[in-house]
Amino acid sequence: MTTTGEDHARALTGPWWWPRRRSAVLDGALALVSAVECAAEGVPFAREAGIPASVGIVFGLVAGSVLLVRRKWPVAVVLVSIAVTPAEMGFLMGVVGLYTLAAAEVPRRIIGALAGMSVLGTAVVTFVRVRQDMARGDLTLGDWFVPFAAVTTALGLTAPPVLLGLYVGARRRLMESLRERADSLERELQLLAERAEERAEWARNEERTRIAREMHDVVAHRVSLMVVHAAALQAVARKDPEKAVRNAALVGDMGRQALTELREMLGVLRAGEGAGRRAVGVPLAAVGEAAAAAAAEASRAVEEAGAVEGPCLSELEELIGQSAAAGMVVDLSVEGEVRSYAAEVEQTAYRVVQEALTNVHKHAAGAKTHVRLAHRVSEIAMQVENEPPPEPASASAAGLPSGGNGLVGMRERVVALGGVFVSGPTEAGGFRVSAVIPAA
Numbered sequence: 001m002t003t004t005g006e007d008h009a010r011a012l013t014g015p016w017w018w019p020r021r022r023s024a025v026l027d028g029a030l031a032l033v034s035a036v037e038c039a040a041e042g043v044p045f046a047r048e049a050g051i052p053a054s055v056g057i058v059f060g061l062v063a064g065s066v067l068l069v070r071r072k073w074p075v076a077v078v079l080v081s082i083a084v085t086p087a088e089m090g091f092l093m094g095v096v097g098l099y100t101l102a103a104a105e106v107p108r109r110i111i112g113a114l115a116g117m118s119v120l121g122t123a124v125v126t127f128v129r130v131r132q133d134m135a136r137g138d139l140t141l142g143d144w145f146v147p148f149a150a151v152t153t154a155l156g157l158t159a160p161p162v163l164l165g166l167y168v169g170a171r172r173r174l175m176e177s178l179r180e181r182a183d184s185l186e187r188e189l190q191l192l193a194e195r196a197e198e199r200a201e202w203a204r205n206e207e208r209t210r211i212a213r214e215m216h217d218v219v220a221h222r223v224s225l226m227v228v229h230a231a232a233l234q235a236v237a238r239k240d241p242e243k244a245v246r247n248a249a250l251v252g253d254m255g256r257q258a259l260t261e262l263r264e265m266l267g268v269l270r271a272g273e274g275a276g277r278r279a280v281g282v283p284l285a286a287v288g289e290a291a292a293a294a295a296a297e298a299s300r301a302v303e304e305a306g307a308v309e310g311p312c313l314s315e316l317e318e319l320i321g322q323s324a325a326a327g328m329v330v331d332l333s334v335e336g337e338v339r340s341y342a343a344e345v346e347q348t349a350y351r352v353v354q355e356a357l358t359n360v361h362k363h364a365a366g367a368k369t370h371v372r373l374a375h376r377v378s379e380i381a382m383q384v385e386n387e388p389p390p391e392p393a394s395a396s397a398a399g400l401p402s403g404g405n406g407l408v409g410m411r412e413r414v415v416a417l418g419g420v421f422v423s424g425p426t427e428a429g430g431f432r433v434s435a436v437i438p439a440a
Contacts, residue, residue, distance in 0.1 A: 017071055031067040034090070037064060039060035042056030042060030063080060066080045066093065067097070077097035078101050081094035081097050081118070082118055094118060094157060095160075098115060100165065101114060102162045123151060123154035212409075222255070224358050230251060315350065316332070319354055323357045329369065330369040333370070336374055348414060348437060352421075355410050363431070364386050369384065378439050380436070384432070418437075419436050421435045
C-alpha cells in the first residue's frame with residue numbers, strides 16, 4: 001500500500017458512520033446551527049398556523065437536528081428539508097443536504113429528482129410569499145417580479161450546492177481511483193522485484209552449477225592424466241630415462257594447460273564480481289529500478305560467464321592423443337561429413353568425450369576404449385565405450401579419487417541443449433557413455 005493509502009486507512013478513526021472525529025464535530029456544529037435556525041423560524045410559523053410557539057420551536061429543533069445524519073442518510077435530510085419548505089424554515093439544512101446528496105455515492109437520477117423537487121417546492125413557496133407581499137402592498141413592483149423572484153430564489157438555493165457537491169464527489173472518486181491505482185502499481189512493482197530477484201538467484205545458481213562443471217572438467221581430466229603420467233614416471237624413472245623425460249614433459253604441458261583454463265575462468269569470475277560491486281554502489285530510487293537492475297545484472301552475469309572460449313571438436317584428436325600418451329589404448333572413428341556447429345554444441349560434445357575418458361582413467365585403467373563420433377543431418381552423436389580392465393585392481397592403482405559428479409555434469413550439459421544422454425555398464429563388463437545433441 002502507498003503512503004497515501006496508509007494515511008487514508010489510519011484516518012478512518014471516527015465514531016459511528018463518521019470517517020474522522022473532525023467530521024463528527026463539523027456535522028454536530030451544522031446540526032446545532034440548523035436546529036437554532038429552524039427553532040427561530042418556528043415561532044412565526046406557529047403564529048401563522050395558530051399553534052403554541054413552543055410547539056413551533058420544538059418542531060424546528062427536531063427538524064434542524066436531522067442534519068446530524070447527513071452523511072449516513074443524505075436522501076432523508078433532503079426530503080425533510082423539502083417537507084419543511086412551506087414553513088419557510090430549514091434553509092441551511094436544504095443547502096447542506098443538497099450538497100451532501102450530490103457528493104455522495106447516490107445514483108444521478110435520484111439526485112436529479114430530489115433537486116427538481118427542491119427547486120419546485122422553493123419556487124412555489126417563494127411565488128406564494130412574494131404574491132402575498134405584493135397583495136398587502138409591501139412590494140410595489142410589477143407582476144413580472146413574482147415569477148422572476150420565484151425562479152431566481154429556487155435556482156439560487158438549489159443549483160450552487162448541487163453543482164459543488166457533484167464536483168467534490170467526482171474529485172473524491174478520482175482521488176480514490178488514483179489511490180487504488182497507486183496501490184495496485186506498487187503491488188505490481190513489488191511482484192516484479194520479487195520475480196526479478198528470483199530470476200537473479202536462478203541465474204546465480206545456474207552459473208555456479210556451470211562453473212562447477214567447468215572446474216570439474218578442467219581439473220579432473222588434466223589432473224587425472226598428470227597423476228597417471230606421474231605414476232608411470234615413477235615406475236620407469238630408473239629403467240627408461242628417456243621415457244621418464246617424455247612423461248615429465250607431458251605432465252608439465254598438462255599442468256600448464258590446466259592453469260591456463262583455470263585463469264580464464266577465474267578472470268570471468270573476477271570481472272563479474274567487480275560488476276556486482278559497481279551495481280551495489282549505485283542507489284536505487286524505486287522498486288521498479290531495483291527490479292530492472294536485478295534482471296539486467298542476472299542477464300549480464302550469464303553473458304559474461306559465457307564469454308570464455310571453450311574447446312571445440314577440432315581438438316578432439318589432441319585430447320585422445322593425450323590419453324594415448326598416458327597409456328590408454330584408444331581409437332577414434334568418425335562417421336558422416338565433418339562440419340562446424342554452434343560453440344556450445346561443440347564444447348558440450350568435447351566435454352562429454354573428455355569426462356568419459358577421465359572416468360576410464362579413474363575406474364578402468366588400461367582398458368581399451370572406443371570413441372565414436374557421428375555427424376548426422378540435424379544432430380551430432382558421440383559414444384565412448386571401454387572394455388573391461390585387464391586387471392581388476394588396476395582401477396585404483398593410481399589412487400584417483402572420484403566424487404561422482406562427472407556423469408551428472410555430462411547429463412546436465414546435454415539435456416540443457418535438448419539432447420539425450422545415456423550411460424551404463426555393458427554386457428561384456430565395460431562401460432558405455434552415449435549422447436545425442438541437436439545440431440541447432
